[in-house]
Amino acid sequence: MDPAYIGDSIFFVTITVSTVIRVLARIICSNNHTMEAELWCTNCEQSYCSKCFEQVHELPALKKQNHESIPVHHKPLEPALCDEHHRQKLEFWCNNCQKLVCNRCVILKHRDSSLHEIVEIDTAASHKAQLLEALCENIQSSLNECTKPFADNTDDSIQTVTRTFESIHTMITNREKELVREIREIQIKTKKLVNQHTIEMANLQELLNKHCKELKDMTSKNDTTTLLKVHEGLTQDLTKLMQRIIGVKLPIQTRYQIKGIDELEEKISNVFQTVRAIVQDDGIS
Secondary structure, eight states: OOHHHHHHHHHHHHHHHHHHHHHHHOOBOSSOTTSBOOEEETTTTEEEOHHHHHHHTTSHHHHTTTOOEEEGGGSOOOOOBOSSSTTOBEEEEETTTTEEEEHHHHHHHSOOTTTOOEEEHHHHHHHHHHHHHHHHHHHHHHHHHHTOOOOOOHHHHHHHHHHHHHTTGGGGHHHHHHHHHHHHHHHHHHHHHHHHHHHHHHHHHHHHHHHHHHHHHHHHTTOHHHHHHHHHHHHHHHHHHHHHHHTOOOOOOOOEEEETGGGTTTSHHHHGGGOEEEESSSSOO
16 A cells, blocks of 8 residues: 555544544533633533623622632533433443443343443543553554664775775775765665655654644543544554554665775785675665
């Protein structure tokens, strides 16, 4: 499969998951449904935009009570309700169906324990979070392996060539320059591939950080409902990211062998044309 297609797919899924999380987290003002809420009144237990909070609490009956506000995203989490059985809290998770269920769902559709393993949502969310965190750690470990610094002996090789040819004087000056050019060409090609590899690793790291931040935001807020709703897509994103990292081919460190350099001064007339700059290890050429 085309790596560019895989990268675009991962990016699209990442944006989709991020959008879903933002939409789920958006809270509307209780007084003006066209505005996004910013404050939560701990006394009224209502969400307000800044303007409506001031207007509502200007009423004499409320003004005397000194109602307190907190950022709306710090308000207590509201229990998620079942779409099928209204007003029933989603308190359980079916491991077989991979969905949130209420008490009536368990009784009516999930009571066969041989077909439906039911656990509390806190237990399920904790387990999913552990799996996702372990996956993030494995990916981070793989990224660390892929981003180890690269080194070669380019400078030492060039210095060896230069020192040797200086003792042979003018007759091999042109050959000396040719050898240096060959080494430089290899170095430039190798450096280009290493830079490409480094950029790719940085992009993968950025993508992983984004997923980890989304997970951390959900776990820090104890938002079990959202985590369970998006965990499958997030798991797929992280798995694809891991597969992409595994498929990355590491550039092999480049070392040079200046063939014939030790015999050059003694046998210059016979071995002059045998001197070559070659890559010692298989890999980048």
